[in-house]
Amino acid sequence: MTGNIKIAIASGKGGTGKTLVSTNLFYLLQQQGYVVTLVDCDAEEPNAMVFFDGKVEKTNDIKQKIPVIDASKCTFCGKCHEYCNYNAIFLLPESEIISVIEDLCHGCGACSVACNAGAISEKDVSLGIVTSFRVSEKSKIIEARMKVGVYSPVSIIKEANKEAGNHGIIIMDSPPGTSCPFIQTVSTADYVILVTEPTPFGLSDLKQSVNTLKTMSKSYGVIINRAGLGDKAIYSYLQQESIPLLLEIPFDKTIASAYSRGKIVLEHNPQLLQSFATMLTAILEKYGNRHNQR
Amino acid sequence: MKVAITSTGNTLESNLDQRFGRCAYFVVYDTDTKAFEFIPNPNIDAEQGAGPASVNLVASRDVQKIISGEFGMKVKPILDSLKIQMVVLKDPEKQIKDIIEMLKH
Structure with missing residues (x-):
């Protein structure tokens, strides 16, 4: 059978x-x-x-892509923060603070697409x-x-x-x-x-x-x-x-x-x-x- | 100094909201000018990351201290790096006006 x-x-x-x-x-x-x-x-x-x-x-x-943001290239325009559906990008433009909250990232890559300043690259993170x-x-x-x-x-x-x-x-x-x-x-x-x-x-x-x-x-x-x-x-x-x-x-x-x-x-x-x-x-x-x- | 207080409503008689990231309102109180402002929390229904998004909101208002019932685990390292103090007040009966009164002394 x-x-x-x-x-x-x-x-x-x-x-x-x-x-x-x-x-x-x-x-x-x-x-x-x-x-x-x-x-x-x-x-x-x-x-x-x-x-x-x-x-x-x-x-x-099994890996996932996570963004790495180069703050020295970042213009703090806020586009990546806006594109992120998961609140994974923390941004305070007034204080020029930007960081990725890796636990919240789903690896969709939208932030990389959003960035026109070339400040975002990606790294692999192992999930399991x-x-x-x-x-x-x-x-x-x-x-x-x-x-x-x-x-x-x-x-x-x-x-x-x-x-x-x-x-x-x-x-x-x-x-x-x-x-x-x-x-x-x-x-x-x-x-x-x-x-x-x-x-x-x-x-x-x-x-x-x-x-x-x-x-x-x-x-x-x-x-x-x-x-x-x-x-x-x-x-x-x-x-x-x-x-x-x-x-x-x-x-x-x-x-x-x-x-x-x-x-x-x-x-x-x-x-x-x-x-x-x-x-x-x-x-x-x-x-x-x-x-x-x- | 500006202090954020989590509130269940938009009046001084509202209670302290026990949740930070998903509170109904933030009260931003300025201890120098005694001025206060109620800000509705846009992150209340966020699918995830309500805590960090709420830090983003209050930090953009130059807040140096936050009073709430509970803070999530993702919030602490961000607040530490921003040198914003967390004050945990486990008292759901406390009204906003009482907390403001406490801050005056």
């Missing part, structure tokens, strides 16, 4: 089991003989490699590293890892997904939340699996994720992790919104224990393995071979 599909694993709330689902799906696809790539897009704290062994195939240092690990002949993991102190992981996530290409099945482990890093991750997905838990927090954050995906016109379904915990409100919500419930992962100490030791739960849980396989077949049949929308 072949098929090209990108599946993002996401959730509004953190700690619901995105990485549990991503790594186990990756394992299952490997077992079934697919060409599969797992992209760890949780660039603030990537951890997919805790669960697998792999050999580094390639590393990419994208590493490709070869796990087996047909499978690899691409890890996005941002540098400490960098404000946004978006450009690193983008590069990691670019590195993954379009070949085979691509699983993207999304960062939590519903802001830019999440949107960047799911934007290229053909299908999104939202992982949640049956608690008020889980429900509240699930609603935010669903609303975001609706505006992006994405297809999605929900996995309830730690089923048996909390209350039934999440089930009513899914029913009311006609959102497919893909799978329930029981609240089970043996699962938590295996996961906490960096083990793949499906290896020793045939029942869950079967549920994962059924879910996967259904997703691949319905959404496989579809060209992603972006």
